[in-house]
Amino acid sequence: MDHARHQEHGMGTAHPGAHGGHNHAAMIADFRRRFWVSLALTIPILLLSPLIQHLLRLEAALAFTGSSYVLFALSSAVYFYGGWPFLKGLFAELKTRKPAMMTLIALAISVAYFYSSAVVFGVQGEVFFWELATLIDVMLLGHWIEMKSVMGASGALEKLVQMMPSEAHLVAPEGMKDVPVANLQRGDRVLVKPGEKIPTDGRVIEGRTTVNQAMLTGESQPVEKGGGDEVIGGSVNGESSITVEVHKTGSETYLSQVIEMVRRAQESRSRTQDLADRAALVLTLTALSVGGLTLAIWLVLGQHFEFALARMVTVMVIACPHALGLAIPLVVAVSTALAAQHGLLIRDRSAFERARQLQAVVFDKTGTLTEGRFGVTDVVVLGGYAEDEVVRLAAALESQSEHPIAAGIVAYAKAKDIGFEPPKEFKAIPGKGAQALVNGRNVKVVSPGYLEEHGLDVSDERIAALASQGKTVVYLLIDEKPAGAVALADIIRAESREALARLKGMGVQVMMLTGDSAAVARWVAQEMGLDDYFAEVLPGQKAEKIKAVQARGLRVAMVGDGVNDAPALVEADVGIAIGAGTDVAIESADIVLVRSDPRDVAAILELSRATYRKMIQNLWWGAGYNIVAIPLAAGVAYSIGLVLSPAVGAALMSVSTVIVAINAKLLQRVRLTA
Missing domain, CATH: 2.70.150.10 (Calcium-transporting ATPase, cytoplasmic transduction domain A)
Known part of the structure; x- marks a missing residue:
């Protein structure tokens, strides 16, 4: 299945600097630096622009001899320095024959720059330097905002190596x-x-x-x-x-093989085009065709070349609205901030957008649906003892042991507020349990193997049923006689049931992957009402299981927290890491749940769907006004004296930009239930 992975084509990453392994942080710093330098140069450009001077009625105060050449010099600096990433991006997109946002931006700023430069040096017309500068500023800001919200997963391999x-x-x-x-x-x-x-x-x-x-x-x-x-x-x-x-040493080791799987999975990611790129492609073709047509028609109609050229340039510049450049980044910034407030860290924006289309979520069991620690699930009494007495004696003995089973029994007693005294003469029974004196009685907590070894027969349907569920069962012996049995298992998170119910309510199938036995997996699946589960899955097989679910025609998210989950997280359409897990799982994921709450998986889907709706709305606002503006700029209403001037075009742009900004902010009203 050619499912989309970590996009490299969108507004924030389509320029060449995004390819070839360039440092992500360095790219962000580069856009930030270019933005601030360009913004500083834009202030004098605005003050020296005739149109701005006229609007502010400051011609007399700001005009001076040679000001047009100073304006040209400042604008040249912004065009070549601030506009460089877009000019590079233009050639990169043309080389791959996939014109998109970079082509549209480069086209608009280049037409504005060269036409305005020609006007400075004698051609009849108006200069567009101020539009050139503000367009570059807005696009640099949009890229900077967007890139900051998208973190690469390049640290995954380093984190894996650090585990050794x-x-x-x-x-x-x-x-x-x-x-x-x-x-x-x-x-x-x-x-x-x-x-x-x-x-090793x-x-x-x-x-x-x-x-x-x-x-x-x-x-x-x-x-x-x-x-x-x-x-x-x-x-x-x-x-x-x-x-x-x-x-085994070096590349032969299990961890090295996991590293290799993650590396291969990352390299095999396919690309997807961004919504804004598709809108930009349409606008690019529109600008080129309508611009060229405008020039040709006015010349055929007998207008002066300067007039025809001015109409063409106005079309070309208006076709690249500021609002379109901010339509996606503003929504991304708001949704990223909103997500962060709820403990949802978005590392890959395109994957986050894809989350709205998810049809199945596959959860790792240990540490994700469960707490990843042993806890008591059942206590069976034998020989007439009370349940609290069984727990009290077992906890007293196990309070001297550091074994996970012991810790689970002690924690259970404390949770039940059952007090116990420290034991005397504590001894470990290697591989079988422990023994001690508790209140003068010989108490042992032992495994089934100990019972078999000493010919103690405990036949009980209740215990057999617990063992068939894959639970670990230990026995309490008092003076060598069975007094009770304690069943332990990985504790199911209290939030997991609600999380799965919410996902099912959204029409999403819920599944589970685990390395545990089929009996354990079956018990958890029945307890939680899972749609499907995969048990006894070896670490190297987890990514294959994700592929198998995808082969059913489903868009799949993987939720996990361990090193063994890393290849599956990368292979899935969306990889979601539980924050309490290992660094490598987090680094391999597209989205990180800081609170380690599985209910946040449902919150991700809710926010993704709401974010997508805002993106579509903003793209319509950002590009939609061209339906009216471009024909007017071309001069279709010239016969009735209605021609869209650059000043009016700028005003329309400003209104569109404000609407886009307000609409993006409205995303903050989304309530994520968790």
Whole structure:
């Protein structure tokens, strides 16, 4: 599917500087600098222009010998310095045979400049220098505003690389020493301490721990790792030190492969034309054809060349209204500011515009629809104990452990306001749980494996049903007898249900991608009423799943927060990052939800639709008055003494610009429910 990606053709980026990897910030700074210099030069240009002097009745005060040459010199500086990006853009668009906004701007300023220069040096007519200068000012301002609202995703690869630690603890014959990760070779052994990132892909050869690789693989729960288990570079070691034998280095590693996928996906983005570009193309063809026709007809009718030329130039200049140059940027600026107030950061404008057409939203599960942390979902009592007693004893024991399951049980007890005492003689049961004395009783919280190992049979339909949902179930033993079971799972966000309901109400299908098991995915899908879900999806397959949904003929948004989501975020028609996620997911996305609230996905669609309506309205205001102005400028009503002069044309432009500005500001009245 040739779906649109990060546009490079719109008003703000069609000039050559937008291509070839030029620094985005440098381009913004360049437009800013050219705008302020041109604006400073425009003030004396206005004061020296005969038409402005006449309107202000300051001819006597401001006129002096040689003023027309000073006006010519100042206007030349604005034309060649301020107008340079548009002149470059003209050649770039003609080279690709896609004339658009740059062609229209360059055409208008060039006709105004060369005609006005000819008037200074003897040709009969009026100078358009003040229109030339103000047109360049407005267009530079429009580009500056627009480019500031569009941030490139070029930082994604850098953020990915930064996930890897720079040094590793190499276990060498002469002792342990810190070395750069880049120096590691296959077969080297490295020590990874608790809380540290694993430096590269390898296999555990000593020690046992849990590894948090949620940001890399999307698995919601830390994974137990012991002798012989594979570990991924960039994942975070849990509670114990481990020794890892290096198996992959450099470009072979999992993270490097993800980097390559993001790079390829970014390069494969297709282009789409901007609304303003299409309007500009129509106006360009209109200006050229009507301008040339005007000159020819007046000459055929026997008018002087100077009169015919003046009519042609007036048509050409009026055909590039100031309002059209601001029609899109003003709406973009207002919608970007409005979005930012609601915690929606728009990184790519064209993708934001496409959001109005979305037909499906695919959510990553862990950390997006869910909180990305273990929490208690069910408590099953056995042997006549009360539920609060089961929770109290389990929390007392687990209060001494740093394991994620333990943290979930303790947090649940605190949320239920169930108090507990610290245990005595706490001991970990490696790979199986923990035990301690609580109020003089021997209490254990153990895995199903411990029960099997010790021949303890707990057959209960309730527990079997919980396990079938993919939940993690641990058992509370009191004096070696089962007293209860606690089921834990990745907690579903309270806001997720509302978010999905709002999207469905807008006619959008909601789906889920996860690296978790089919059982876990099925449970979440049923709980939330999803239209579809994809389970056990390996990181490298996420972008493929997005393509598969697109192959159904749907325009798709991807919402995620992890490194493993980055290729899918780039592949989707619109990539949306949950702000609490990794920097790389944010850098790969078109839109960032700062508040990490899935309801904001619906807010994005609402704002996109409202923004598009304003853009269409503004384009009509910005270009629509040409339907009246261009024929009058050409002189169709000359026989009845009605000819549109440059001054009246300027007044019409001003009115159109004001209307466009007011209409853009009205976008602020949009209420984003969240």
